[in-house]
Amino acid sequence: MSIIKTNCHTHTNYCDGKCTAREMIESAIEKGFTTLGFSGHVPMNFPNEWAMTGEKLDKYCEIICSLKKEYADRIEILCGIELDADYELDKAYSFDYILSSVHQIHGKDKIYAIDLSPEELTECVNEEFGGSWSSMADYYFRSLAEFVVREKTDVVGHYDLITKFNKDFALFDETDEEYKKSALKWLDYIIDNKPEAVFEINTGAMFRCGNDTPYPASFILKRIGERGVRVTVSSDAHCTDALDFMFDKAKEHCKSCGIDRIYHLTRDGFKEEKI
Template sequence: MEGRSNYHSHSLYCDGRAGMEDFVRFALSSGFTSYGFSSHAPLPFPTAWTMEWDRMDDYVAEFRRLKEKYAGRIELYLGLEIDYLNEKSHPAIERFRRLPLDYRIGSVHLLYDDEGRVVDADLSAEKFRQMVDKHFQGDVERVVRLYYERSRRMVELGGFDIVGHADKIHYNAAYCRPGILEEPWYDRLVRDYFAEIARRGYQVEINTKAWSELGTFYPDERYFPLLRELGIRVQVNSDAHYPERIASGMAEAYRALRRAGFTSVMRLRGGQWTEIPF
């Protein structure tokens, strides 16, 4: 496959650890020929990890500067990772649709507890366990079902191109309750979710961010054959927050896809999604 590609990355405009140009320079030195930025989109309240609306114009302007500067050397694309929060804040709302983006990633990071409080579910395994105990009375099955309920609703509403780190809850759920991934209800939830994604034609990223630390992908590799069976188009993204990690886990992901029967991935070429053999 010619060059490398990555469409899930974060810079200083959200919770990334370097400026956008640093990522471009590392991408070039690492053999990437296509690279996209996908800062965490603004939420209705301030957080430590999302962009604020008052920085959106700067984000777009910096991207355009870099695209012009590096034209002919690497294809650069502008995106956002947009959360499904509730019926008023999700990837399909008009404010996000009006932005001059090349693509959008739809993700779920946040849940609501019984008190109506927003709860961050994108945590390390031990902090996730503490969150389940504090906000959901230790009922990890309930948290998993809520996560997939919200993920399904995001898919129903649409407004994005790529499903971000699908099944991300699997590692933490198994940490809280070993064996949960083999329970029939869990498998049914995941299979029904991917069937709905396939029906609506979204792409699914193989997210490699946790590979070097945890040895896992999102979604779990056990579901790669199902993605193939359902005809879901995939791409490999590193969800990079540090420039030096932009290729982390990618080689392993391609090998895993090959084992599952995949022979191609999706990438942007000339601004169009194209199926590229590997």
């Protein structure tokens, strides 16, 4: 049993989470967490219903910092942010860490959400990529890779988020050579340019969509392992029930891909755990 238990990818009701920060902390203490990181969605430069507004961001920082002090003798709290390529943020904010993700694809006149519904993603593929899922995937992976390399990034969020609604390959074939080539090409691009970035093994879609395995898929995780890059386990929790959802399965997923250690984000940096 590990003595370190952490999760650096969690949301509260300041963005699209269902619970308050205090509820998340109380539950994390009950579950035996040693560190809990909050990663609220950064304000975005287009209208949406899931990210924080600038005003909410101020309150989020204020409340997390005060809870950090209040709970200091019971659990370590980190105030992070889930940055997105289309963010709008005063650079003066200083967060404990940055989780970098991409949640949308820019079409000619429209922005499509990747992770809101299979219908919207399919519409994007049909309208913008002539029905080619591998072209959409290449576009997505490139956007994410260039963003991660460009910005300060501690953790790379849900690398293959475009597979969220792809249980049993319902939307596209993940064994397609073109798809795999793009996923690995842009993964290598991140690792070549930002070898210190940590990739997350994210169980969020197992909780929300009933997917069998976490992000990223095995062929991607194997490459991460071969290249000796660090990984962390998180659940992208939007409620207390998801806080440590399927962490054991996530560790098994790592082992089956040749990865024998994971890293926990703490105040003093990433701590290694042999699994």
